[in-house]
Amino acid sequence: MKHWYVAALLVVLLGGCQSTSKKAEPRYIDALVAKDGSVVSVAQLGQAIKDNDYVKALSRYRAQTERSDDVKKRYRELWLAYGETSYLSELGQFREDFTAEYAKLERDNISCDSLDWQRYQVALFFSLDFNSKAQACYESVGNTQQAQYYGDTVAFILTGLFAVSDGRSPYSALEVPSYIDADAIVTLTGYEVVDSFIDLGADGAGLYYVFILNDPSSNEQFWLYFDYERYLHRLAELDYPFGWMTNTFIDDYVVPFAKTSTSFKIALSRELILNNRVDEAIEQLLEAAAQGSVIANYRLAEICRFRQNTLLRDDECFDFYLRSAEQGLAEGLTAMAQMLHQGTEVARDMASFEQLMQAAQVKLPTGGAWFDVAQQAKKSNDDASFEYAIKRAADEGSLHAQYHNRLKQLRLTAKEDEQLAQKLLLQLNEQVNNSDEVVKTLYAELLLSMEYLDTAYIAELLLSAADSGHPDSNRLLGDMYANGIHFTKDDNKAKQYYGMAAVKYDLTAQYKLALLYNKTNRQLAASWFRMCRFKSGYDCFYRMAIAAKDGFIKGMGMAQAIGFLQVLEQQKHGLGMATLAEIYDEEGKSYSDKAKAFELTVEALALNVPWAYYRMCRYYAQGSVDPYIPMSVKKATENCKIASEQGIDAATELLKSL
Numbered sequence: 317m318k319h320w321y322v323a324a325l326l327v328v329l330l331g332g333c334q335s336t337s338k339k340a341e342p343r344y345i346d347a348l349v350a351k352d353g354s355v356v357s358v359a360q361l362g363q364a365i366k367d368n369d370y371v372k373a374l375s376r377y378r379a380q381t382e383r384s385d386d387v388k389k390r391y392r393e394l395w396l397a398y399g400e401t402s403y404l405s406e407l408g409q410f411r412e413d414f415t416a417e418y419a420k421l422e423r424d425n426i427s428c429d430s431l432d433w434q435r436y437q438v439a440l441f442f443s444l445d446f447n448s449k450a451q452a453c454y455e456s457v458g459n460t461q462q463a464q465y466y467g468d469t470v471a472f473i474l475t476g477l478f479a480v481s482d483g484r485s486p487y488s489a490l491e492v493p494s495y496i497d498a499d500a501i502v503t504l505t506g507y508e509v510v511d512s513f514i515d516l517g518a519d520g521a522g523l524y525y526v527f528i529l530n531d532p533s534s535n536e537q538f539w540l541y542f543d544y545e546r547y548l549h550r551l552a553e554l555d556y557p558f559g560w561m562t563n564t565f566i567d568d569y570v571v572p573f574a575k576t577s578t579s580f581k582i583a584l585s586r587e588l589i590l591n592n593r594v595d596e597a598i599e600q601l602l603e604a605a606a607q608g609s610v611i612a613n614y615r616l617a618e619i620c621r622f623r624q625n626t627l628l629r630d631d632e633c634f635d636f637y638l639r640s641a642e643q644g645l646a647e648g649l650t651a652m653a654q655m656l657h658q659g660t661e662v663a664r665d666m667a668s669f670e671q672l673m674q675a676a677q678v679k680l681p682t683g684g685a686w687f688d689v690a691q692q693a694k695k696s697n698d699d700a701s702f703e704y705a706i707k708r709a710a711d712e713g714s715l716h717a718q719y720h721n722r723l724k725q726l727r728l729t730a731k732e733d734e735q736l737a738q739k740l741l742l743q744l745n746e747q748v749n750n751s752d753e754v755v756k757t758l759y760a761e762l763l764l765s766m767e768y769l770d771t772a773y774i775a776e777l778l779l780s781a782a783d784s785g786h787p788d789s790n791r792l793l794g795d796m797y798a799n800g801i802h803f804t805k806d807d808n809k810a811k812q813y814y815g816m817a818a819v820k821y822d823l824t825a826q827y828k829l830a831l832l833y834n835k836t837n838r839q840l841a842a843s844w845f846r847m848c849r850f851k852s853g854y855d856c857f858y859r860m861a862i863a864a865k866d867g868f869i870k871g872m873g874m875a876q877a878i879g880f881l882q883v884l885e886q887q888k889h890g891l892g893m894a895t896l897a898e899i900y901d902e903e904g905k906s907y908s909d910k911a912k913a914f915e916l917t918v919e920a921l922a923l924n925v926p927w928a929y930y931r932m933c934r935y936y937a938q939g940s941v942d943p944y945i946p947m948s949v950k951k952a953t954e955n956c957k958i959a960s961e962q963g964i965d966a967a968t969e970l971l972k973s974l
Contacts (some may be wrong), residue, residue, distance in 0.1 A: 324937075329399040332928075336623045337470070339345075343632070353908065357553045359877070363401075363402050366397075366400040366401055366402075367401045367402055367403065367608055369397055369400075369848075370394070370397040370398050370400070370401045370403070370438075371392055371438060371656060373394050373397045373440060374394065374438060377390060377472075378465075379395060379451050380553060382929075383964075385397040387472065387475050387476045387479055388476060388479035388480055390476070390478025391472065391473075391475075391479065391732065391921065392476070392480055393475065394476075394544075395442070395476075395480075397491075397585040398441070398442060399550075399556070403438060403439040404546065404547055405547075405550035405551055405553075406439070406494060407440075407493055407494060407547060407698050409438040409440065410436060410440055411446075411494075411496070412441070413436070414440060414446060415433055416776050418431065418449060427457065427810050428449075428453035428456065428457070428725065429454065429457045429459065431453070431643065432576075433450050433453075433462075438468055441453060441469070442473060442492070442493050442497065443493065443496075443497060443500075444470060444473060444474075444497060444501060444504060445471045445496065445500050447466045447469045447473070447498070448466075448500075448504075450462075451463050451466035451467045451470065454466065463544065470629040471904075473894075474501070474504070475549075477490050477491075477492075477501070477528065477744075478490070478926065481747060481784075481785055482544065482784065483540045483541050484538060484539065484540070484541070485518055485710065486518075486524055486541050486542060486543075486786075486820070487784075487785050487786055487787050487820045487951040488541070488784055488786075489524055489541035489542055489543035490540070490541065490542050490543065490783045491543050491544070491546065492542050492543070492544050493544060493547055494547055494836045495542070495544060497526075497544075498525050498542035498544075499825070501542075502527055502529070502770075504516040504740075505529075506532070507522075507527075507529040507530065507531055507540075508529065508530040508531075508532055509527060509528070509529060509530070509612050510528040510530060510537065510610055510643070510644045510645060511528045511609065511610035511643070511645070512525070512526065512527045512528070513525075513526055513578070513579045513582040513583075513604075513611050514526070514570070514577075514579045514580050514582060514583040515582055515583055515585040515586060516583050516587060516590075518568075519590070519821060519823060520560075520590045521560040521585070521821040521847075522543070522545065522585060522820075522821045523543075523544075523545065523548065523562070523569075523570075523583065524541045524542065524564060525541075525542040525543075525544070525579075526539060526540070526541055526542075527539070527540045527542075528610065528611070528645065529920065530644070530679070535678050535679060536679065536680070536681065537645075537646045538680040539643075539791060541868050543882065544643075545557060546558075548565065548569070552564060552565070552568075552936075554558040554615065555843075556644070556819075556869060557819045557847075558817075558843050558846075559820075560821070561655075561843065561847055562655070562899055566584075566587055569798075570587065571584060573601065578604045578607040578608070578612075581600045581601065581604040581609070581612070582600075582604060582609065582611055582612060584600050585598075585600040585601045585612075585615065586605075587599040588600065588811040591620075591683075594619065594623060594626050595626060595721070596626050596690050597619070597781045598619060598626060598628060599627075601615055601616050601619075602616065605636075605639070608643075610640055610644065610645050611645070613636050613637075613639040613640040613643065613645075613648070614635040614640040614645055614647060614648055614651075616628065616632075617633050617634075617635075617636030617637040617640065617651065620632050620633035621633040621661070621696070622695055622696070623875070626971060633661065633681065634655055634662050635657075635832065637651045637652045637655070638652060639873065641672075646676050646679035646680050646685075646688075647673050647688060648954075649673075649675050649676040649679070649685075649725070650672070650676045650680075650685055650688035650689050650692065651671075651688075651692050651970065652672055652934070653669050653676065653685075654689045654692035654693055654696075654701065654705075655692075656668050656669040656672070657669045657689070657701060658693070658696065658701055659700050660698075669849070673685055673689075676688070681714075682712060682713040682714065683708075683709040683711075683712035683713045683714025683715075683717055684709075684714060686705050686706075686708040686709035686714065686717070687705070687706070687709040687714045687716055687717050689701070689705040689709075690702050690705035690709055690717065691707055692704040697898070706720055706721065707721070710735070713842070715747070715751045716751075716754070716755060719744070719747060719748065719751065719758070719759070720814045721749065721764070721793075722740060722743060722744050723744070723759075723788075724745065725740060726740045726741065726879035730849065731924075734900055743936075744759065744825075748754075748777065750933055751781075752919050753780070753783075753784040754781075754786070754788060755780035755788040756778070756780055756781040756863070756972045757777070757778065757781045757786050757788045757789040757792065758777045759777060760774045760777040760781070760789070760792060761788070761792060763777075764795075765791065771796075771801055771802035772798075772802060774801075774802065775793070775802045775803070778791075778792050778793045778796070779793065782813070782816070785820065787816070787817035787821075787822035787825060788822065790813045790814070790816040790817035790818065790820075790822075790825065791813070791814060791817040791822055791824060791825040793813040794810045794811075794812075794828060795810075795828075796814035797810040797813060797833070798810035798814075798828070807832055807835075807844060810828075810832060811829060811833070814828050814829040814832065815829055817843065821847075822955070823848045823856075824848075826844050826847045826848035826856070827844070827845070827848045827855060827856050827859075829844050830842075830843075830844035830845045830847075830848070830856070831859070834859070838863065838868045839868050839934045840862040841863065841868070842860065842863035842864075842868040842869045844864075844870065845859040845863055846860050847861040854887055854889050854892070857880060857883070857884060857889075858880075858881075858884055858889060858891060858892050858895075858937065860880060861877045861880035861881050861884070861892065861895070863877075864876045864877040864880065865877035865899070870882075874899070877897060877899075878896070878907060879901070880892075880894065881893075881895055881896040884896070885916065888919075889922065890920045890923035890925035890928065891920075891925055891927065893916045893917075893920040893925070893928075894916070894917065894920040894921055894927040894931060895926045895927070896916055897912075897913040897914070897916035897920065897928075897931060898931070900912050900913035900916070901913040901968045907944055910942055910943065911942070911943055914935070914940075914943045914945075917931045917932060917935070926958070926959050926962035926963065926964050926967075927957040927959070927964060928953045929956070929959035929962070929967070930955070930964045930966060930970070931958035932951075932954065932955040933953075933955035933956035933959060933967060933970060934952075934970070935950070936948045936949075936952035936955065937952040937956075937970065937974060949974055950972055951972065951974050952970075955967075956968075956970050956971045956974065958960045
């Protein structure tokens with residue numbers, strides 16, 4: 317049975333209404349106060365305050381006669397305020413009401429200015445469709461002042477949206493209220509659509525509406541990402557971005573829509589691959605390809621070529637690339653070119669290779685076609701083709717390729733020739749300064765690992781890259797604040813930057829943010845630990861077990877904590893084993909098991925876990941009957957010293973009494 321918010325999504329995505337609720341009306345704080353003056357509910361009052369904050373921010377925007385200054389800041393302020401309101405969660409209802417009223421006007425040939433535009437103005441402020449229709453209406457009746465207002469609003473939305481993000485990657489995806497708004501934006505830009513689909517982030521968290529577009533003015537092909545996570549969370553009544561702590565969005569959203577939507581089959585195939593259900597993913601992609609999906613053909617080719625023992629035959633790989641290329645995908649051209657150049661999976665054909673490269677170079681940035689070929693060669697472990705292609709890409713002006721080559725040279729010479737290494741660093745500095753956020757972040761990370769003395773330069777690189785939303789740069793800035801590198805040590809600033817990376821589903825940032833919150837807000841820490849479980853090694857999983865044990869995860873307690881720790885035991889996670897031993901050592905519990913506790917302590921000791929040394933110190937200090945361990949001050953002291961030296965304060969205290 318579908319959850320209620322799936323029905324609401326149908327309103328937005330498919331244009332149909334499955335709700336019987338009354339027409340949506342704007343609400344203010346006084347609407348939530350009973351006649352006797354009492355508050356209806358604390359939750360409603362809190363929501364009303366958020367709604368009112370947004371209305372006030374909108375009023376400030378309207379009151380400004382000059383709207384060209386600092387568009388990015390004001391757009392961001394309005395958008396974030398809107399994301400907290402009930403207007404966003406009821407967007408589908410507002411949109412449906414407006415669409416029905418507007419259709420009635422057209423059907424009955426009634427003047428459009430008879431529609432109460434102001435009733436929808438607050439809820440649909442970020443809707444280009446609504447604002448464009450309002451502008452056209454007021455122009456048609458000669459009301460230039462109102463037409464100007466709505467025209468300015470359209471310009472403000474487009475300018476502000478692209479000032480905040482460029483949309484060229486998942487981390488810089490354009491945040492929109494719904495996918496309908498993404499369609500409207502693409503239509504207004506005038507770009508040619510090669511394909512569009514719904515996709516998951518690389519680790520299965522985050523849902524994006526992706527367009528592959530051609531720019532008619534330059535022939536360049538690029539991908540444009542849209543994100544409407546805030547709306548999705550509001551519909552599901554989940555705190556943003558913690559909806560991905562469970563499979564809620566997959567089970568109740570992606571899976572149902574994939575039954576009828578080609579776009580959603582792409583997202584579902586990604587989820588199936590992440591769960592090693594490759595043949596099921598292939599079936600979804602084959603269905604999508606049969607329905608005209610360009611990206612489905614390309615991903616089928618990638619699975620066919622780089623995964624073993626699937627439903628696909630080896631001789632189908634090239635054909636899938638060919639189909640995607642025939643449908644206009646630049647990556648299909650470069651993948652075919654690399655196969656023809658390599659000559660192992662298909663017959664080597666240099667004439668066709670050159671033709672494909674010429675076709676791809678028209679669609680991709682300078683040096684981009686050769687850089688794509690290099691990446692394909694890397695995936696197929698063809699080192700010779702990779703080196704050749706990366707050199708060609710650098711020669712033709714690819715900044716990423718040039719950075720790769722200089723970096724390789726630096727690594728080869730750094731240990732042998734310090735003078736040459738310093739010269740290369742200066743050359744790299746100049747090159748990186750003119751590069752994009754990806755190169756700046758990679759270089760800054762390298763300099764941090766080298767303990768480069770000019771930390772101000774590293775900070776400058778990362779701040780520049782972070783402005784684009786790059787999660788790695790935000791995480792590294794968090795590291796610098798957390799460890800007092802260049803900046804004064806500041807946990808709050810570290811949280812700020814870790815947080816910006818964490819909401820972009822950077823697993824390491826989620827883990828580090830959880831560690832910081834673990835000092836002050838254990839409940840919030842538990843949520844972040846759950847977000848990164850299984851995907852940041854097993855450290856997040858361990859912290860989640862501790863949070864469950866301490867009662868900081870709703871619906872979880874000691875039983876779940878023991879289950880998590882038993883998984884860690886199987887993975888030979890030393891700290892998890894030592895903690896499980898501590899739990900089994902408790903007296904008079906249903907889960908008490910002294911023999912198992914000692915066994916786990918010995919195993920953790922073999923892994924040099926500090927807490928295991930402390931446990932052995934206790935065993936020898938007190939002696940034990942079951943299991944039998946004779947008391948030994950000497951052995952207790954030896955183990956406590958090791959634990960103390962590795963930062964176990966309890967061991968330091970115990971040493972004083974030995």
